Amino acid sequence: MKSRQPTGSTVRPDTEGQAFEETMNKAVRYQGTAFRSIQAILSDVIKGFMLQQTTMQADRSFRRCLIGGTFDRFHSGHQLLIQTALRQADFIEVHVVNDEMAQAKGDWVQSLDDRMETLLDWLSDTAHLRYEVHVLNDPHGPAPIHRTADSIVATIETMPRCHQINERRYENGLPPLSILEAPHLNDELGGILSSSRIRLGLIDQEGHPWIPPTFEGKVLHMPTVLDDEFKTPMGELFEGPEDAPEVALSAMLEALPENHGTIVAVGDVTVKGLMDMGFLPDIAFVDGQTKREALDVSLLVRREEYALHRKVVNPPGQLTPELLDVVRWSLEQEASVLIEVDGEEDLAPMFVLATAPLGTIIVYGQPRQGVVMRILDMNAKHRARNLLVHFEAEE
Numbered sequence: 001m002k003s004r005q006p007t008g009s010t011v012r013p014d015t016e017g018q019a020f021e022e023t024m025n026k027a028v029r030y031q032g033t034a035f036r037s038i039q040a041i042l043s044d045v046i047k048g049f050m051l052q053q054t055t056m057q058a059d060r061s062f063r064r065c066l067i068g069g070t071f072d073r074f075h076s077g078h079q080l081l082i083q084t085a086l087r088q089a090d091f092i093e094v095h096v097v098n099d100e101m102a103q104a105k106g107d108w109v110q111s112l113d114d115r116m117e118t119l120l121d122w123l124s125d126t127a128h129l130r131y132e133v134h135v136l137n138d139p140h141g142p143a144p145i146h147r148t149a150d151s152i153v154a155t156i157e158t159m160p161r162c163h164q165i166n167e168r169r170y171e172n173g174l175p176p177l178s179i180l181e182a183p184h185l186n187d188e189l190g191g192i193l194s195s196s197r198i199r200l201g202l203i204d205q206e207g208h209p210w211i212p213p214t215f216e217g218k219v220l221h222m223p224t225v226l227d228d229e230f231k232t233p234m235g236e237l238f239e240g241p242e243d244a245p246e247v248a249l250s251a252m253l254e255a256l257p258e259n260h261g262t263i264v265a266v267g268d269v270t271v272k273g274l275m276d277m278g279f280l281p282d283i284a285f286v287d288g289q290t291k292r293e294a295l296d297v298s299l300l301v302r303r304e305e306y307a308l309h310r311k312v313v314n315p316p317g318q319l320t321p322e323l324l325d326v327v328r329w330s331l332e333q334e335a336s337v338l339i340e341v342d343g344e345e346d347l348a349p350m351f352v353l354a355t356a357p358l359g360t361i362i363v364y365g366q367p368r369q370g371v372v373m374r375i376l377d378m379n380a381k382h383r384a385r386n387l388l389v390h391f392e393a394e395e
Contacts, residue, residue, distance in 0.1 A: 062151040062178060065089035066143050068136055068158075070097045072109045072195040073378070074118040075205040077185045079126075084182035085153040086127060093149065094119065095136040107259065108199050108359045143177065144168035151178040188213070201357040201381065210354040210385050211324070220319040220391035222347060229387060233366050234349065235374025245273040248370035252363065253279060257375065261359035262331065264352050266345055270365045272301050280305060281363070283330045283337045285345040307335035316344040319351060319391065327351040331360075349374075353384035 065085040071078055085092045096116055102109045116133065123131050134141075143152060143165045154162045159179065166176040185193040187207035197203050204210065222230075236255070240248030249270070265271045265281035269290055274281055286301050288294060303309060310330070314323040323341070327348065330337040341348070349362050353376060356362075360376040374380055 060088055060090055062089040062180075064091045064093060064149045065151040065153055065180065066093050066095065066141075066146065066149050066177070067153050068095040068097070068141055068143075070102050070105060070109065070195065071115050071119050072102065072105070073198040073205055074115070074122065075193055075195065075198060076207060077193040078119075079122065080185055081153060081155065081182045082123075082127070084180055085151075086130065088180055089151055090130065092127065092131045094123070094131060094133045095141045096133060097136045101136070101139070106196070106199065107261070108357070109195075140165055140168065145172055145174070147174065149177060150175075151180055153180040153182055155182055155184060199358050201355060201360070201376070204378070204381070210381050211351075212385075212389060215388070215391075215393055216324075217321050219321065219394040220388070221394065222317050222319075222391055226387060226390060233369070233372045234353070234380065234383065235362070235372045237366060237370055237372050239370040242368060245269050245365070245371070246277060249273045249277060252371050252373050253277070255373065256361070259359075260361050260375070261357055263361045263363065264349075264356070266348050266352075266362070266364040268299070268301060270363055270371060272299065274363075275302060275305065280336055283333075283339070285339045285341060285348045287341040287343065287345045289344070301338065303338050303340070305336075306338035308333055308337045309340065310337065311340045311342065314341050314343045314345065314348075317347075318343075319347050323348065324351050324355075328355055331356055350384055350388060353380050354388060 065088065067082060067085055069078065069081070082092065082094070096112065096119065099112045102112070102115075112135065120133060123133065139161070143149065152162050152165065159181070162177070162179045166179075169176055185207060187193045187197065187203045188209050189202060191197055191202070193203065193207045198205060202209065238248040238251040238255070240246075240251070253274075262282045264283040264285075265274055266285045267290075268286045268288060271281060271284040271286055284301065284306065288300060290299075308330075310326050312320070312322050312326045314320045326339055330339060331352075339345075339348075349364055352360070352362055353374070356376055358376055358378070362374045362376065364372055366372050
């Protein structure tokens with residue numbers, strides 16, 4: 001009977017690696033409301049890092065390192081994972097999870113084509129001729145039978161799988177892979193920078209929150225310079241006459257994707273129009289007005305159809321901390337929510353866009369044009385933040 005063999009050494013971050021992690025952690029901090037370009041910072045860090053490595057090639061301990069992952073919403077943590085391998089191995093093999101396995105991680109994972117394109121673009125600029133990229137069709141991939149690989153990179157969460165791989169290698173008569181442990185990056189909210197937190201709408205791909213921390217707890221005033229910007233639809237416009245909102249709403253419902261997240265409707269006319277058509281939005285914001293004039297009782301939303309109700313004060317042209325709290329609360333509820341705003345709900349989509357998970361659908365009326373539907377993606381979040389940082393915070 002064979003004696004049990006070691007399952008491979010674990011190479012933890014050394015002093016140099018810790019310094020690199022500290023540099024990366026510093027890179028995901030921003031100052032005040034001025035969002036610095038993390039990609040520019042990382043580019044300088046990585047270029048300097050790679051330049052240093054060219055003088056240390058003889059010190060690389062491994063020939064070929066394996067890397068596996070989904071690489072959804074390619075972020076700074078992914079870059080650090082790959083850099084951990086590049087600094088210790090002459091060559092890397094990156095194996096990207098196929099669509100079938102990726103979808104098991106939840107909704108709104110990017111397609112394999114999109115994930116591969118972003119990864120390949122970054123590798124071509126960073127790893128030069130030291131990489132190959134393959135599609136991963138099973139959890140372990142080729143690692144259990146790979147004859148030229150001598151190492152594999154992992155985070156603390158994926159370490160057990162690496163040990164499983166080494167057990168299978170032993171069964172196949174192959175030496176164990178040395179396991180290179182990559183450190184985590186923390187995002188600005190204190191969590192681990194991850195694709196799942198990006199999909200949840202909490203942070204961007206560099207670890208920044210979508211609402212600057214300096215804005216938390218403060219009343220935000222919309223400057224007049226943004227008036228024209230808000231006249232531009234923030235999504236797909238479905239045109240229709242103002243006196244027959246069902247025309248635009250019908251077209252919007254027909255275009256509604258089969259797979260979608262929470263549907264948030266803003267505005268009395270929009271919410272009631274959808275309800276009259278037999279469609280109850282998951283979250284609704286109303287203020288009992290249209291064009292700042294009180295609605296007739298017959299035109300008000302039937303609040304009894306909603307399971308949960310909240311009231312909040314939000315004056316015209318402002319975004320209040322109370323509104324932000326209610327938006328966050330509503331997104332956590334499983335039952336339908338009606339939010340009645342004392343003041344004006346027109347700017348509520350800004351907080352929804354900034355805080356909601358990817359895939360959320362926001363519907364609102366565009367004066368004299370029709371109805372706008374926005375499926376929340378990274379571009380929408382970036383635009384919302386770019387507008388929010390121009391708001392004036394009340395001290």
